[in-house]
Amino acid sequence: MAGTTDSLSSRADDVTQAVKDLQNDYPELADSAAYKELVNGVDALDGHAQKIADTTGSVNDTAQKIHDTSKKAVAQAPNLQQDVKDAKAQINELNSGAHAVADGAGALAEKLTPARDGATDLADGLGDAAPGSQQLAEGTDELVAAVPALDPDTREANAQILGDPTDVSLAVQNPADTYGRGLAPFFFAIALWVFGIVVFLIMRPTTGRALASRAHPIRIQLVGWLPVFGIGLLGAYLLFAVSWFALGLDPVNPGGALAVITITVALFTLIAQLARNGLGLVGSAVLLVLLMLQLVSSAGIYPVETLPSLLRAIHPYLPMSYVVDALRIVFTGGSAAKLTQDLVLLSGLAVAVFAGGVALSARKRTWSLINVHPPLAE
Secondary structure (H helix, E strand, O other), rough: HHHHHHHHHHHHHHHHHHHHHHHHHHHHHHHHHHHHHHHHHHHHHHHHHHHHHHHHHHHHHHHHHHHHHHHHHHHHHHHHHHHHHHHHHHHHHHHHHHHHHHHHHHHHHHHHHHHHHHHHHHHHHHHHHHHHHHHHHHHHHHHHHOOOOOHHHHHHHHHHHOOOOOOOOOOOOOOOOEEEEEEHHHHHHHHHHHHHHHHHHHHHOOHHHHHHHHOOOOHHHHHHHHHHHHHHHHHHHHHHHHHHHHHHOOOOOHHHHHHHHHHHHHHHHHHHHHHHHHHOHHHHHHHHHHHHHHHHHHOOOOHHHHHHHHHHHHHHHOOHHHHHHHHHHHOOOOHHHHHHHHHHHHHHHHHHHHHHHHHHHHHHHHOOHHHHHHOOOO
């Protein structure tokens, strides 16, 4: 279309130029009426050609816009199809919902009649319940009137009970009162054991003269032990008196305390005599090792339940465990049956150690070169 317009305009220009060339070649035609009509016709033709060119340009622009719009419409066609499909699906869903609503409305209509009958029964029941409600209200008023008015102190006490309904109290059956009374059994036992070690570093557990004599082994054992036992009792009773009257030990069972101290001195000195008589100087080292074990396993400071498993295992087999327990009972109180059990066990152990000492004295009466010339002088 644009090429055709350009050809028409160019041909009109060619005609105009040809008329001008004709005038230039033949100037005498300028005054001719036919020539003038030709010139006017050419000018009109040129004007019409120009209008046709302008109109054609407008038509071309409009066609281009229509073309662009058509391309956009073609591009949007798939989306439009999808929208149409979605709208169709929603319409179908709406249609299904409308059918469901219609079915529910039908079912509701069927239930309305029983509901109406139930509402009538409810109305009748409410009418019957009205007098009972009135009686309940009157009874509640009477109950409220019967509740006593509490003073502020009583209300505070009741609130305290409701907020904290339990009252925890601590009852100590055998109080030690002071820290010293709790530790006294432990240090008493240590002092008596150390006395047994030290005394036989100074005194001999037995003598060669006694062994060479014709005395019975029991007598030999008593001769070597009784002086040490007497010294130990004197020191133990003095320690007990100072702790009682000067330091305020205040034992709850003084007679039981004297019995425990007496049996403990006898047992510990017999153990020390047997160790020194049988092992010599090595016996003192063995006694020190036993002391270390008993310090950590006798439960003198901490309860036996808190000790390591190894110490709990050896606790029942060491004499100081029962000495500490018996002294704790006589100093601060406790089970009399448990005290009796401790005393019987300590007494039996003392008798067994004494018997062992007697047997050792009898055995040492068999002389040898080693006995006559011992490798380690005592």
